[in-house]
Amino acid sequence: MNFIYDLHRTMMSQKLILVYQGDFTQESTKSILSMAERNLDSSGEESSIKRKVFNVMAEALQNIVKYSDELIDGQSRSHTAIFLIGKEANRYSIMSGNPVQKSRVERLKKTLEHINGLDKEGLKGLYKDIIRNTTISEKGGAGLGFVDMARKSGEKLEFEFPEMNNNYCFFCLKVNVPRENE
Amino acid sequence: MEILNLEGTEDTPKIMLDKAHGIFEISGRSLPEDSAEFYAPVLEWIERYSEDPNPSTEFVFKLEYFNTSSSKLILDVLSALEDIKDMKIAWYFHDDDEDMEEAGQEFSELVEIPFDFKIY
Numbered sequence: 543m544n545f546i547y548d549l550h551r552t553m554m555s556q557k558l559i560l561v562y563q564g565d566f567t568q569e570s571t572k573s574i575l576s577m578a579e580r581n582l583d584s585s586g587e588e589s590s591i592k593r594k595v596f597n598v599m600a601e602a603l604q605n606i607v608k609y610s611d612e613l614i615d616g617q618s619r620s621h622t623a624i625f626l627i628g629k630e631a632n633r634y635s636i637m638s639g640n641p642v643q644k645s646r647v648e649r650l651k652k653t654l655e656h657i658n659g660l661d662k663e664g665l666k667g668l669y670k671d672i673i674r675n676t677t678i679s680e681k682g683g684a685g686l687g688f689v690d691m692a693r694k695s696g697e698k699l700e701f702e703f704p705e706m707n708n709n710y711c712f713f714c715l716k717v718n719v720p721r722e723n724e
Numbered sequence: 725m726e727i728l729n730l731e732g733t734e735d736t737p738k739i740m741l742d743k744a745h746g747i748f749e750i751s752g753r754s755l756p757e758d759s760a761e762f763y764a765p766v767l768e769w770i771e772r773y774s775e776d777p778n779p780s781t782e783f784v785f786k787l788e789y790f791n792t793s794s795s796k797l798i799l800d801v802l803s804a805l806e807d808i809k810d811m812k813i814a815w816y817f818h819d820d821d822e823d824m825e826e827a828g829q830e831f832s833e834l835v836e837i838p839f840d841f842k843i844y
Binding site for chain 2: 594600604666687
């Protein structure tokens with residue numbers, strides 16, 4: 543059972559304060575949010591930073607609920623994704639990982655790279671553009687959640703797409719929220 | 725006109741729309757799973773109200789947090805209010821919540837309604 547200790551040590555060395563792996567639904571989203579909120583409250587974190595962390599978490603979790611692809615591996619189907627929060631002296635990191643079909647990877651990358659290429663004003667423009675011109679049912683196309691995460695964090699979105707198998711990549715996303723107020 | 729009164733929950737806002745008492749308020753947190761479904765009765769109520777509105781209306785937004793799919797619907801609510809005579813929006817935010825203040829400013833740039841910004 544050494545893996546328990548290994549896992550614990552990894553969490554300590556990566557400064558992880560919350561890890562959830564499993565099926566993501568609106569119900570689990572609410573539970574994770576309230577757990578993280580209690581954690582931030584009890585640590586006495588500044589309310590403006592707390593709000594930003596909450597904000598980014600909510601978007602990241604709802605992205606998983608809505609857009610994570612069901613992994614079909616032979617007979618077994620799974621919807622398993624992972625969500626993590628790290629806390630370091632100077633920042634929080636909100637991280638997620640979920641399977642996506644390879645056919646979606648290029649478009650996702652383009653959306654994220656486009657967002658990362660924009661400054662504060664550019665992001666604001668894109669945000670207004672998207673809410674004006676898209677309907678809520680346009681699943682996955684708009685990337686409003688990513689734009690919002692980039693705006694709230696004030697930093698670039700970090701992402702990677704390691705390969706899982708012939709059909710799927712694992713979409714890893716990391717969003718940092720600085721703890722020092724500028 | 726009937727009152728629309730929805731209790732707030734951890735992921736849906738409190739809604740109070742009461743023509744007789746002149747109370748029009750959306751407050752709290754908005755991150756429903758299906759925001760279009762959640763806001764449908766609000767939009768329907770406003771549509772009926774717009775047929776015979778009060779001489780003037782102050783519509784209050786006192787949101788603590790809303791997610792991006794709610795932001796689309798909040799814009800729909802504001803658009804539905806746009807053509808009602810003597811309409812005014814009161815947009816509340818905590819004094820250290822720049823993001824909520826900025827969100828209100830952006831909405832005010834997207835619709836033709838005067839906004840009052842208020843700290844609470």
